[in-house]
Amino acid sequence: MPANLKLRPRMRSLLSPAVAQAEWVGIIAWVGMLLIPPALKLDLYMLTVTVGLLIVCRVHATTTNFLLWRVLGVTYMVLLSVGFAYLIHLNEELRIYGLPLAVTLVVGSAILFISVQDYLADALLIWLILWPPMQADIYAGTEVYLLLFCAASVSIGFILSYSYLKNLRSVLLVESEFRALAETDYLTSILNRRAFMQSFEKLLAGEQGGYFIMLDIDSFKEKNDLYGHDVGDKILRAMALCLKNAKGSHSFGRIGGEEFGVLLQGDDVEVACDYALDLLQAIRSSVPAPHHYTCSAGMARFSPGDELSAVLKMADKNLYGAKRNGKDCVHLDGALLKAILS
Numbered sequence: 001m002p003a004n005l006k007l008r009p010r011m012r013s014l015l016s017p018a019v020a021q022a023e024w025v026g027i028i029a030w031v032g033m034l035l036i037p038p039a040l041k042l043d044l045y046m047l048t049v050t051v052g053l054l055i056v057c058r059v060h061a062t063t064t065n066f067l068l069w070r071v072l073g074v075t076y077m078v079l080l081s082v083g084f085a086y087l088i089h090l091n092e093e094l095r096i097y098g099l100p101l102a103v104t105l106v107v108g109s110a111i112l113f114i115s116v117q118d119y120l121a122d123a124l125l126i127w128l129i130l131w132p133p134m135q136a137d138i139y140a141g142t143e144v145y146l147l148l149f150c151a152a153s154v155s156i157g158f159i160l161s162y163s164y165l166k167n168l169r170s171v172l173l174v175e176s177e178f179r180a181l182a183e184t185d186y187l188t189s190i191l192n193r194r195a196f197m198q199s200f201e202k203l204l205a206g207e208q209g210g211y212f213i214m215l216d217i218d219s220f221k222e223k224n225d226l227y228g229h230d231v232g233d234k235i236l237r238a239m240a241l242c243l244k245n246a247k248g249s250h251s252f253g254r255i256g257g258e259e260f261g262v263l264l265q266g267d268d269v270e271v272a273c274d275y276a277l278d279l280l281q282a283i284r285s286s287v288p289a290p291h292h293y294t295c296s297a298g299m300a301r302f303s304p305g306d307e308l309s310a311v312l313k314m315a316d317k318n319l320y321g322a323k324r325n326g327k328d329c330v331h332l333d334g335a336l337l338k339a340i341l342s
């Protein structure tokens, strides 16, 4: 997905509070115009606009649909402009305020849209709606100044919208890059310990249990000492690739030097055991001789609400059992996995 699209949900959540506040200001101004003397007689049209503004504002603040959110932003401004145009049409004395009103709406809404196209549609619609009631008699013969105000307000709004969105995007891009760096292990490009444990804690706070597999490369020090650290690094990357290729995990990460963790969601013990045994098999053949390596694993079952440290301790105990059992095997509940399955 292009970076710009990925940033949109975050941009939306940052813009939403300002949009909601600005919409309330618009509603208060609208109601104020209805009430301030000389108060107009409330008719069905005004009532419809008021109810419409309240509904659009409410749905706009709560919808999770991104496209609807964008459409409602423009809809709100159109509705507000239609309402003001109607009041100006009813009351000749208000015509003088048409121009500052249009400029305020066009410039004021510049930083409330997530895309420049939305803003331009908004600005043009505001001018189209407010132009007719404004033009009559008071600007006769000097319409060119109206055109200048129109062009200037849209241009200023466009510059504001464009530069604001551009800056917001670059700040969020840097932020997402830093977040990815903070969560990724530099050597293997999979989750680091911190990010993996966060994912584990989220899972424990959820509603479904599962299995945690703690994996440790066998005799890794020997590989390092025999072939050098660059071969050791190659083995670590190969191990991470095996985890990426193994289908069915919830998440996985490098939780120590040569230690990795996998989370499986679901209570089916056979599925979890098959996953672990297939993974160990894939690991055995992931690097050709003489650098080939094996891995031992300790599994632990977890349920929602379990303590993270208790699950880690249990998996560690089983991993220790697998190492003591001759390595290259998996232990669960203090026993060899093959023995459990048979």
Ligand SMILES: Nc1nc2c(ncn2[C@@H]2O[C@H](COP(=O)(O)OP(=O)(O)OP(=O)(O)O)[C@@H](O)[C@H]2O)c(=O)[nH]1
Pocket: 187, 216, 217, 218, 219, 220, 221, 222, 224, 228, 229, 230, 231, 232, 233, 236, 256, 257, 258, 323
């Ligand atoms: N190449 C490389 N080695 C690392 C890295 N992180 C830790 N190690 C090495 O991992 C080795 C871990 O060794 P030990 O804890 O003795 O474990 P082991 O040799 O695998 O023995 P068993 O776990 O009992 O099978 C040490 O030699 C560390 O230097 C790394 O990022 N790259």
